[in-house]
Amino acid sequence: MGRGRRMRATGKNRIGWPTSTIVVLLGLVGLASVTWVWFPVTLAVANAPMSDVQTALYTGRTIVTGRRAETRDPALPQCLEDVLVKVSGAPDILKASGLGEVEADVGGMVVEYSYHDRMESIPVHDEQGSRDRPYDLTVVFDPTQVDAVITRLGFTPWRESRPPLLLVVKVHYGDRRYPVTMDGTSGQGHREAILEAAWKRGLVVKLPSSSSIPSDDAMPDSQILSGDLTWNPDALTWTGRWRHGQDASWEERATSFDAIYRDALGKALALLRGRPAP
Secondary structure (H helix, E strand, C coil): CCCCCCCEEECCCCCCCCHHHCCCCCCEEEECCEEEEECCCCCCCCCCCHHHHHHHHCEEEEEEECCCHHHHHHHHHHHHHHHHHHHHCCHHHHHCCCHHHHHHCHHHHEEEEEEEECCCCCCCCCHHHHHHCEEEEEEEECHHHHHHHHHHCCCCCCCCCCCCEEEEEEEEECCEEEECCCCCCCCHHHHHHHHHHHHHHCCCEEEECCCCCCCCCCCCHHHEEEEEEEEECCCCEEEEEEEECCCEEEEEEECCHHHHHHHHHHHHHHHHHCCCCC
16 A cells, blocks of 8 residues: 555544534524534534634544554545545545545555544453454545545535535334434434434534424425434344435435435435535
């Protein structure tokens, strides 16, 4: 794998944000008569310096085993793919010819990387345990090089302000039916999956509170993503049925709801950018 300049390891927090910007926007924001709760993802940062917002867009994250080059290097292309999608607003950039050549020299695009021990509360007892511990690897890429790659692959960076996206999601799991809200007693795993997917897609995402599930006319259609997720115990799969605005609707299946949310927010990202959903 190409190396280029020396990568710098740092000690940033687990979500990949500079510490000064992560403590914002976890409060409630009023909109008409509905109470909304904002997720602190990517662009949802009140008064954050532009450099911090840019850093978040040009940052990728994945899980690796250990803190060594033999597991870090193969993970860099995956981090770069997330960044290319976020910055371009076009999930179909991952199908572009020439991407493999770019990924072969991805090391030269890395500005810095950091680790977060996913088992930090569990003491390390031996050398084998330290090598096999799972870590969140966070990688910051050079914006100039990323923009150049996006252009070379036939796409353009999306530099305009991104509108917030309201997720109205209902889950059907056996006999259970519940909406996914920020403060509900059900759906914690779904909330976490949405947060992670929104971060990977560079979107500002919000969920309603459990006391005020909105109707679809509470916001412009283009800023609402409605979905029903149903668990199929026979096929061991989730089915997601989605609608964005008046014209776009689709159905997808996956073995995890994490994958359902990643795909749905990727399609929403393209639609918000004004591109056809991939």
